[in-house]
Amino acid sequence: MTIEIPGLHHVTSIASNPQQNVDFYTEVLGLRLVKRTVNFDDKYTYHLYYGDEVGNPGTVLTFFPFEDGRQGRVGRGQTSATAFVIPEGSVDYWIDRLESRDVDVDTPHTRFGETVVPFRDHDVQPLELVTGTSDIEPWADGPVPADNAIRGFHSVTLDSLNPEKTRAVLETLGYESTAQDGERMRYRASGNGNRASFIDVLARPDTPRGQQGVGTVHHVAFRTPNTQTQAEWREPLSETGLQVTAQKDRQYFMSMYFREPGGTLFEIATDGPGFTRDESISELGTELKLPPWLENDRAMLEERLPEIEPASITEAN
Template sequence: MSIQTPGIHHVTAIASDPQANVDLYTDVLGLRLVKRTVNFDDTHTYHLYYGDEVGTPGTILTFFPFESGQSGSVGRGQPSATAFVIPEGSVAFWVDRLEAEGLPVAEPTERFGDSVVTFEDRDGQPLELVTGESDIEPWADGPVPAEHAIRGFHGVTLDSLAPDDTGSLLESMGYEPVDEAGERTRYETDGERATVVDVLDRPEGERGRQGTGTVHHVAVRVPDAETQLNWREDLIERGQRVTEQKDRQYFQSIYFREAGGVLFEIATDPPGFTRDESVAGLGSELTLPPWLAEDRETIESQLADIDEPTPTEAER
């Protein structure tokens, strides 16, 4: 069976302080907090979702904020950068905005014909802003002017322990190698957004260590649960150890860790984030799946309060 993903569904990372996380990704980067829930496997911890106005697949960056978590280190065997699309002509705006917030920002560079702004969030997670085109419209009520606003994901970089194996896996999921420069090989799939995966070949690099400031997993898209189960059968036949289908309330998921060390998720596009909140109310309250509803009082008592994001330096 031939399987094909149109691109990345979401990226999930590990943070420390939930309030600082919300402040940065909403007020500074201009993403919308579209869902405030908990890690279904560890209800002591928030699961925060950011994206465009409705959390369209291909725009969603999520976090598990562990307030007492140990710092990680980004390296081989992990995703090593998450990249967003910004419009042409917006590089100077973003460099000024990020520097005003005291974030570590590198000198803009060129990569495969695009301008790239590399920086780190408050926990040291590597992020990139890449000039390009996207079908995503910026969130109209966001704090960043629409002409400069982030328009979903560009892609991710994987610092693989086994680049050839990782590349073969990507090709089995519909990605094709399209360019190469130094230690970096670019793979791209045929979709409308978030179509790029870069694979690094750094045999002398340090191995990464999971913790705050690192990416936990990368999820790619499938249209529905039936297709997902077909993918699962195909991946098992290819030698991958794949979990059972898991209900994540806003999508169905399966997971596997490939030979290069990266944890992949296959996530369905539906049902989406408006199944339990209106568009206007997304992210405004703690939402819980039906199987946790009876535990709401206990769960809420274990979570830190999250206030409305504070104004950025640029807006004061």
């Protein structure tokens, strides 16, 4: 293969109340709401995107918020944690920030030489802050001081039903094994510089199987530069027996999906055209954006979707 996966593109999860979702990820974590649209496969549900200032690939955590959704259970066959990079020296700041906002935080520990702060959001989704470096610049106008602000993704952890086959898929995608600690094996994208490059695979055969719902990850997306390189992935993936979907237009990127044998839904997403295709940088996330094929439904959707108030972000603190 001459094409490479540079790293993670985005992670999509399932949430409950959309307003609480906006409040937590913007006001508490300091991410920017870069796009509010709808789930193109379920137009009566929001699709909310959070990231750095412009939603660069490797920074974007997205949500389908279902107000009456069933609570999920994180376990085998799922992504068991999504991790963000924070700068060295910012651990105490983040513990104080999270605890002062009544966030459920665990005791920090060391993993592969990095400090990890595990915590959970308001829907009990497992998240982590991991000390490290990244080529992502923090959002200058966010509520978290730049010296401490999140700098995109660090990794995801896959609690696989079949770790050996999950690792084989990652190797097909060009990931390379770099370390192992007990039940955890770390992989790094071979085509990445220093952004969202890690995936950890767990081998825990005796733990319960997960159940998708609120507080769980829906899918994990990998980067590819454009639709041509995206299409080139079909053959090597199909040769391993994976069922790959057609290319789908998600407006801000093109997508192909397949479910890896360990249970996680994977996506390969193009880097462009990006979130500024229909909003200026200063206006990102301020209005409901719909694809052309749903514009005729705008009035009905705006009436039916719950109202979302902008986050009350003030000075960094």
